[in-house]
Amino acid sequence: MDGFSLTALRDALLSGVLNWGGRILTAAAIVLCGVFVRKLLRLGVQRLTRLPGQRAQEAIRRHRALQTLLLHSVDAVVWFIIVVAAISALGVNVASILTVAGVGGIAIGLGAQSIVTDVLAGVLILLExxxxxxxxxxxxxxxxxxxxxxxxxxxxxxxxxxxxxxxxxxxxxxxxHTRSFHRALVDLSVDYAEPLDRVQRVLEQTLAACFPGMEGLTAAPELLGVVDLADSGVVLRVCAECAPGEHWAVERKLRRLIKDAFDREGIVLSIPQRMVHLAPDARQTPDA
Incomplete structure (x- = not known):
């Protein structure tokens, strides 16, 4: 009886050791494989987000922030999978853990919905x-x-x-407003009494003298012609391609040059006018 008990106890202990030993080895193998996969994923993220050549400091900071976010996201996902898989290999029921994690994730997501939206939008802005x-x-x-x-x-x-x-x-x-190039647009309204041929000739001569020479211009300004027949005058438009962010300064300079040229040539800019028709006094008789 004693021999049987010792043999049974020995077999039970051996079976338990083998069973738990196998589970522990499986969990350890899962952890090792997960760590290896994590390193591969981090190397992939770093390679994909590597900056080619010389870049501005702001671009470097922006890409580092994006890289850090991606690396932390990879770490969180991989470690969660490793922990769940290792616990499952040890024989623990992970269904309840996943349920609690899912409920907690939903609660956190609902509570921080605006923050999550802002962060995701920020990632897209940085990527694009x-x-x-x-x-x-x-x-x-x-x-x-x-x-x-x-x-x-x-x-x-x-x-x-x-x-x-x-x-x-x-x-x-x-x-x-500051990517690649910009166009400065200047609209001029001249009096209807002014001959358009003369006005256009003066404008073309003035614009031809601007380039090269005027800071901010990347091409010679161009007279597009008449763009509107307004109530008070004829509207002509000048277009000039300029460097990014310089269009406001170029527009101011062009307006000043054109105004000086018109003053020299005696060309009158239009001013708002209103024609008023006075009706005869109804109280007056036709013979009055």
């Missing part, structure tokens, strides 16, 4: 490089220079000096 610090943009109805960017928000400094902080999740449309 819609704008960078220093660009002049219009976001959510605000126009100004981008002073700083983060995954959560974008700060704009308006021309009046106001600082507008716009959550990235509220950005639906982006108008970038």
């Amino acid at each position: 490089e819609q704008y960078v610090v220093g660009d002049t943009v219009t976001l959510a109805g605000f126009t100004g220079a981008v002073e700083r960017m983060s995954l959560r928000s974008t700060a704009l400094r308006s021309f009046a000096g106001d600082l507008h902080v716009v959550p990235n999740g509220e950005i639906r449309n982006v108008t970038n």
Whole structure:
């Protein structure tokens, strides 16, 4: 009886050791494989987000922020899978753990929905490089220079000096005023009594003298011609291609040069006029 008990106990212990030993080895193998996969994924993220050549400091900071976010996301997902798989290999029922994690994730997601939306929008802005610090943009109805960017928000400094902080999740449309090139547009309204041939000749001579020479221009200004017959005068339009962010300064300079040229040539700019017809007094008789 004693021998049987010892043999049974020995067999039970051996079976338990083998069973738990196998589970522990399986869990350890899962952890090792997970760590290896994590390293491969991190190397892949670093390779994909590597900056080619010389880049501006702001671009480097922006890509580092994006790279850090991606690396942390990879770590969180991989470690969650490793822990769940290792616990399952040890024989623990992970269904309840996944249920609790799912409920907690939903609660956190609902509570921080706006933050998640802002961060995801910030990631897309960084990936697509819609704008960078220093660009002049219009976001959510605000126009100004981008002073700083983060995954959560974008700060704009308006021309009046106001600082507008716009959550990235509220950005639906982006108008970038400082990419590639810009066009300066100047509309001029001259009196109807002025001969158009003479006006156009003076304008063409004035514009031809601007390029090269005027700072900000990348091509010679062009007279597009008559664009409107307004109530007070004939509207002509001048178009000039200029460097990014220089169109406002170029427009001011062109208006000044054209005004001086018109003054020298005696060309009259139109002014708003209203013609009033006076009706005869109804109380007066025709013979009066």
